[in-house]
Amino acid sequence: NRKKPKVYITRRLPDQVETRMRELFDAELNITDEPRAQPELVAAMRSADVLVPTVTDKIDAALIEQAGPQMKLIANFGNGVDNIDVDAAQKKGITVTNTPNVLSDDTADMTMALMLAVPRRLTEGANVLVGNDGSWKGWSPTWMLGHRIGGKRLGIIGMGRIGTAVARRAKAFGLSIHYHNRRRVDPDTEDQLEATYWDSLDQMLARVDIVSVNCPSTPATFHLLSARRLELMKPGAYIVNTARGGIIDEDALIKALREGRLSGAGLDVFEHEPAVDKRLVKLASEGRVVLLPHMGSATMEGRIDMGDKVIINIRTFFDGHRPPDRVLPLRS
Numbered sequence: 001n002r003k004k005p006k007v008y009i010t011r012r013l014p015d016q017v018e019t020r021m022r023e024l025f026d027a028e029l030n031i032t033d034e035p036r037a038q039p040e041l042v043a044a045m046r047s048a049d050v051l052v053p054t055v056t057d058k059i060d061a062a063l064i065e066q067a068g069p070q071m072k073l074i075a076n077f078g079n080g081v082d083n084i085d086v087d088a089a090q091k092k093g094i095t096v097t098n099t100p101n102v103l104s105d106d107t108a109d110m111t112m113a114l115m116l117a118v119p120r121r122l123t124e125g126a127n128v129l130v131g132n133d134g135s136w137k138g139w140s141p142t143w144m145l146g147h148r149i150g151g152k153r154l155g156i157i158g159m160g161r162i163g164t165a166v167a168r169r170a171k172a173f174g175l176s177i178h179y180h181n182r183r184r185v186d187p188d189t190e191d192q193l194e195a196t197y198w199d200s201l202d203q204m205l206a207r208v209d210i211v212s213v214n215c216p217s218t219p220a221t222f223h224l225l226s227a228r229r230l231e232l233m234k235p236g237a238y239i240v241n242t243a244r245g246g247i248i249d250e251d252a253l254i255k256a257l258r259e260g261r262l263s264g265a266g267l268d269v270f271e272h273e274p275a276v277d278k279r280l281v282k283l284a285s286e287g288r289v290v291l292l293p294h295m296g297s298a299t300m301e302g303r304i305d306m307g308d309k310v311i312i313n314i315r316t317f318f319d320g321h322r323p324p325d326r327v328l329p330l331r332s
């Protein structure tokens, strides 16, 4: 009867995940869901065996440096690990895990929702009937016309699990699939998707009608869509981002939208999250962009699956095996 690992969880999780965590671990839960302040995180690093952070916790080198010798595992409740200095953790002998796969379909669904919402003027139309005061006079042949997405070219940046899930859906919607990735995907997948690989992001950007950002946020992808690259895009193109805000130079994106060089954008993530640039909010009120508050993976099923993954990673680790979703530092 081994001692249960002491697991510090930074945010509220769905009830059934918390119940399971309480059964299996000496779990310190967050009842209020207020993000933990830095001193609380420091105290956790000094007393707990496992930290379970989320995207809203910055687990940087300075914090990791303060970890006590008992801290063994950072089991991120989330896929992206840009909130964690994985390199510093490894140097300190702390293993890092994440929750891949289980949120790819939900995130890809939301990517499609945004891909349709902007050109098909979904929020503009829906808002006409919010608090309907009878001002809608009925259907008219020339009213609320958007643009068709079928037959257009989609350029996916980052053809990992989420990017591939987006590609499958987009193909079914009649888009042709183009992608840029560090390496080509396997020939079978490329064949099935009838996907065109672009080694050069610049060249792809000049040829596609819609760009979907699906790569991780790393130092190498910071402002990958820079002012220069946004200028390479086809006039009137659209951008969808369900990855991380910092991958796009948001200021440059706003300029391109305001100048009419780009038709619109669907954004689930922001460069200075949770702050959202007021100019984007204005563009949203004009129907030029659709903004969502980081909801890409927000399904009850997905959150429970993510919780299960965190639990499996912790249990496997304390059983003395390599956890299934171990994250290694980036190769530079």
Ligand code: 8YV
Pocket: 053, 054, 055, 056, 077, 078, 079, 080, 081, 103, 296, 297, 298
């Ligand atoms: C999560 C996400 O909600 O998993 C990710 O990388 O961005 C979101 O889907 C969040 O990160 C949970 O920590």
